[in-house]
Amino acid sequence: xxxxxxxxxxxxxxxxxxxxxxxxxxxxxxxxxxxxxxxxxxxxxxxxxxxxxxxxxxxxxxxxxxxxxxxxxxxxxxxxxxxxxxxxxxxxxxxxxxxxxxxxxxxxxxxxxxxxxxxxxxxxxxxxxxxxxxxxxxxxxxxxxxxxxxxxxxxxxxxxxxxxxxxxxxxxxxxxxxxxxxxxxxxxxxxxxxxxxxxxxxxxxxxxxx
Numbered sequence: 001x002x003x004x005x006x007x008x009x010x011x012x013x014x015x016x017x018x019x020x021x022x023x024x025x026x027x028x029x030x031x032x033x034x035x036x037x038x039x040x041x042x043x044x045x046x047x048x049x050x051x052x053x054x055x056x057x058x059x060x061x062x063x064x065x066x067x068x069x070x071x072x073x074x075x076x077x078x079x080x081x082x083x084x085x086x087x088x089x090x091x092x093x094x095x096x097x098x099x100x101x102x103x104x105x106x107x108x109x110x111x112x113x114x115x116x117x118x119x120x121x122x123x124x125x126x127x128x129x130x131x132x133x134x135x136x137x138x139x140x141x142x143x144x145x146x147x148x149x150x151x152x153x154x155x156x157x158x159x160x161x162x163x164x165x166x167x168x169x170x171x172x173x174x175x176x177x178x179x180x181x182x183x184x185x186x187x188x189x190x191x192x193x194x195x196x197x198x199x200x201x202x203x204x205x206x207x208x209x210x
Contacts, residue, residue, distance in 0.1 A: 004174045015042045015051075019058045026059035035062040035088060035109070040076075048079055056083040062109045064088035070099075070106050077106070088112055093133060104137060110144040110166060113137065115151075127159035134164050154200035161204040169197060 022034050036055070043051050043065065055063070062085060068076060070089050077087045086109030091100055093114070103111065115130045134145050147160045148168025157167045176193040180186040 001171055001174060003178065007178075015046055019054055019060070022055075022060055023058040030059075033061040034059060035064060036060055037064040037066070040065045040068045043076075048076060052080050052083040052085060055085055060085055062086040062088050064090070064112060066090065070103050073106075081108075090114055091137065093129075100137070101140075104141045104143075107141055107143040110146050111137065111141065112168065113145055113147050113164070115147055115149040115160075127156060130160070131163045138165075151197075154196045157197045158200040158204040161201040162208055167197070167201055169194070 018036065022036075025034065043063075046054075063080065065073075065076075065087070068087070073087060073089075080087050088109050088111070089103050089107055090112050091103050091114070095103065113130070113134055130147060134147060137145050144165035146166035146168050147164040148170060151157055151160065151167055151169045152172040157169070160167045173190060173193060176189050177186050180189050
């Protein structure tokens with residue numbers, strides 16, 4: 001993820017261009033939700049009010065700022081909400097019960113559950129260890145729960161789809177995009193990588209509904 005950020009910055013991509021990309025996407029697709037994931041500093045530099053207004057006009061539905069925990073989001077969350085944008089919060093295996101209760105209470109849009117304690121992209125996901133925790137969270141909230149970190153293989157995605165509302169794939173996709181500087185080649189690589197994961201998730205959902 002850090003290397004992908006470095007590549008983007010080297011090509012002049014910043015928050016303004018990302019919002020312009022969302023606006024361009026919205027001209028072709030008015031319904032697919034768009035959530036921006038990143039860090040708080042670009043929003044602070046841009047200005048919270050200005051960001052919220054520009055993001056709303058572009059068509060952003062939610063933001064996940066990984067360094068804006070529920071305890072410190074008092075100013076940002078209601079500001080975004082006034083512009084129709086949800087702030088997505090994180091929970092992890094190390095989240096204490098009392099804090100998890102606060103996260104669940106504030107959760108809107110969806111709650112992102114980090115499948116294990118560690119760095120994104122690490123390869124030690126144990127699907128069985130995640131299921132019980134996600135079940136407890138879902139029992140406490142009607143907000144959908146997405147699970148990410150360490151998802152690389154179709155069987156992992158299928159396993160998570162059996163008990164979660166969404167499967168997040170980040171670092172593995174970035175790795176597949178890295179060798180492709182040409183946008184067309186990158187898009188093709190993304191499609192080739194994601195197609196079997198999508199198929200595995202769909203098959204798991206079909207089995208669950210049967």
